Amino acid sequence: MKNNFILRTFMCSDIILFCFFILIFRMIQIQLFDSKNYKEAVKSQTDIVKNEGGERGNIYDSKGKGLAYSINMYELSVDPKRFVESEKGAEALKELINKKYIKENYKPLLVTIKRLGEQKRRYKRLNKNVDDVEKKEIEDILEKHGIKGKNIIFLEVRKERRYYRSDLYFFLVGNIGFKNKTEKEGVFGIEYLYENYLKGEKTLKTISGIRGLGIGLPTSQARTKVNLNGMDLHLTIDNDLQYILNDEVEKQYKKTNAEEAYAIMMDPNNGKILATSFFRKNKKNVANPIFQSQIEPGSIFKPLVIAAALNEKKITRNTNFDIGDGTIKKYKHTIRESSRKIKGILTTEEVLKRSSNVGMVLIGDRFTNEEFDHYLEKFGLYEKTGVDYPYEKKARHVLPKSWHGLKKSTMSFGQGIAITPLQMITAFSAVINGGTLYQPYLVEKITDRDGLVIRRNLPLEKRKVISPNVSQQMRSMMELAVLEGTVVKAHVEGYRVGGKTGTAQFSENGRYVKNEYLASVVGFFPVEKPQYAVMVVFFKPQGDAWYDKSGGTAAAPVLGEIVKRVTKLKNIYSQSIENIKVQGKKQNFKKVENNQELLVMPDLKGMSAREIIEIFKGSDIELEISGVGVVESQSPEPKKELVDVKKVKIKLS
Template identity: 25%
Template sequence: MKNEKDIGKQFWARSCFISVFVIGIFFVILLKLVEIQLMDVYNYRDLAESQAMKKNIIVPKRGIIFDRKNRIMANSSIGYSIGARYIDITNPDETFRQLGKYLNTPPSEIASIFKNKRKYYIMIKENFHGIRFEKKLNRVYPYEDTGGQVLGYVGWDNKGVTGIEKLFDESLQGVQGWEQVQYDRKGRRVSVSGLNGEAKKDGGNVFLTLDVDYQAILEEEIQKAVRDNGAHHGMGVLVNPNTGEILGMASWPNFNPNNAMAFPMENQKNRVISDSFEPGSVFKIVAAAAALETGVFNRQSLIYCEGGEWELLGRTIHDTKESEWLSFEDVIVHSSNIGIGKIAQQEGDEALYQMSKNLGFGEQTGLFPGMEVQGKLNPTSEWGKISSSQVAMGHYVTTTLLQLVMAYSAIANNGLLLQPFIVRSAYSPDRELLASGEIEVIRRAMSETTASTLRDILERTVAEGTGKNAYIKGYRVAGKTGTAQKVVDGTYSKKQYVS
């Protein structure tokens, strides 16, 4: 057996070992603390700051869109987003009951929205436990559906989807800013000066040539015409023929960009530039212009109109009014298919094709790049023996309403085809001028003499011809009527028309 002396020695040895071990651990910890405090202080400070710092994005205000009289057609306002996770709401029944009063929505519907993790937007002051409120910018269109198809709208990401909003999206959006924000350990924001950041740049503004008053009248008249005639849709455009400025542009049915998703996509289309159609008799003026330019006819030249029925290479062409001889002028005034068909045959394919090109058919106007169609004007190499007569009557060629209006504007403007424009000026977020609407002559489409003759003929058409419904006493009104059968499943319909 070990004596007490041996046991004491063992105890002393173990105690010394433990003491040395503890002291060693203490010195290791002490050295590490010294290293942290003196050697790695900057690394740990940066780590701590990075955990307490957050880079916040500052969203710029989207630019304003004005009409020609500087009335606001599109703006951005501060709204509030309200959202929650259902599991965070401690008293759902009471919360949804209170929210229902402000949202004018049944509590059961609100409960369903939150359960599906969807957001509901409302400006509200009261706070509810579990509900989070976030400030956001909402796009607002004060005139609601007036001009909606021209203005377009923005999506949930504040990016332009259609119209002017899309065309000038980059400049309207502005430039995001950012700020470095410091928070305390409880997540509260701490105001500290000298932190990094960059100021936001609000979007640049756009000034249009549209007039809200004209636009509203145009939309009202289109809606009335659609209703009175039982039509599927209608469209119209107001242009200053001397400058090319678009004063009004609309189609019906329309939509309200404040709530774009509530309307069918068809309503959002700007049909003035997106739809092409066979123009029918309104295209007769193109063949007439070509005939006058070539000198083959003058306004008093006589054309035999076959008593209202003409057999042309197996095709029968009819007139609504039976006539024997008509002057060149009366062919247009009374819209004779036979007369214009014979004029086109004599002037030749190339003359008709070239005048069509001169007046801008078969090419985009450039008003809304990437959003408009160019219509169809086939080269003469693809024409048949009677194609010129058919094209002269507005068949086998398609056009947008804007192309057609600009062609007629060339007649009003002494033969000059102008570039249409709808933006007076547009600015970048740095307030630099990006676009400026100016009178731009694309080309001379016809001589001044031809344009003057056609204006006289078109005035007679309204005063005593097929356009009598457009006559306004005390005003000089020039125009041409036109009706074309719609092509349905590859054949001309006998029930559907474009007029």
């Protein structure tokens, strides 16, 4: 018996030991040899992998106005398979329909969802445009019915790009779209050019949890990059100036029934583009003509040629030119003045003021072809400006040795040379800013979401073109053109404005079209220290007579209206107001009567509240101002004595 017991004991021990060795072997196999496969199997059942990406950067104007930005939108969906297995889904669905979060009838929708559930379908969209406010209310309903987070009825977030006033900014800011059918990216304008800064970074985020429910475990650790968001762009564009420019151009575009109209406003002292605008009847053409189309500028080109001649001392401001009867023959072609009244002896100043074509030909004759070509190159007309906008067009450079006989003569008054509007206003800015050609730009700086500046675009001086003295003379002559010449319709009482109009013949397929013109104006203000340079162009304006289609009639009034509105917006005091202020401060509105000095009331009509406060600053007179706008009435009346007056009442309207 004893031997049998010992034998059985050994047999049991051997069996247990054998099983133990098998277990050890299996553990070694699992831990060392098959561990990778088992880890992957566990991960496939527990790990939730999410593809996360940062938000696309925003685009702002120079004052922080959002022009392009991303917002969260949500899709409300249902998992039909889980829905039919749930007891509470139907009640939640009914409440969502009653509160208009789902715009379908309850019973038909319930039948559809149950049918899909029986087919083991896992997805049906209920509402694709849920905003943040609606999301919170929907989540409260799901939580009330105890199905929030169970993926029965659920919300999925998506990013949507929104644009402020696309009618103003679409062709400048651009837009985003699908290029690779999976992710949206910039396809046009600034959105396209700065794609690498604007786009957010992408990463995969892994969370351990219940994969079937999409719920992460509290102890799980997920690592991802802290900031995946794209950078923000801050433009040089001023939204207020953009609105004014666009509004005035649109009004005249409709009035003249032009085929196209475009305009640009720039700070001539640094190359900042402050506003752009354009309209066209042909909606299929999506190119931005300010950067991507070439025009023959016409007479707005003349200041460049005169500035070059003054700078080379080939002429002076008072050099006389005999234009005879207003015609000149060059290489068997007759060049005529636009008006029969232009004839006789004209000074350089009068050539510019009256926009004499023959006078410009005579000025051009003082250059050799090579000298003329050299200044065109210095003004940047043979190269891209370098502006930060995609697909800028470059002018074609024909070497002087290949010029035909009339080439220099016609270029002298802006025909026979094709440049972009941006090239034109950039070169014009060099004429008025003291002689420096700057590279134009649209993006002032790039920041991260914390406001840290990643990149800043600074004014880039490309070259000195003319001397400061010549620039000052050009400003003075162009001011005279506004006061007495072809730009008189841009004159604004009390403000010093300079400019030049143009009326270029429209060319098509290498030939000029009869009675079709390109009417334009370039201008600047204030004359003494220009802060704004403006160019406005109307393509094929319509009218009963040539006069109605000319730059002086079709374009110059727009410059005047822009000056009026911008000076009010930016509180630029007129010259007459400056005189009133000096009188008010230094002379105390004094007049002498019977050897006695008396205070008199100035005429305030048409002034703003700020201007009035400036006038009476430092006096003992109390101001009572009511209303908004400019002065409609005042008490006391103008020129009334103020000796015993303690209060002045002003009504604005």
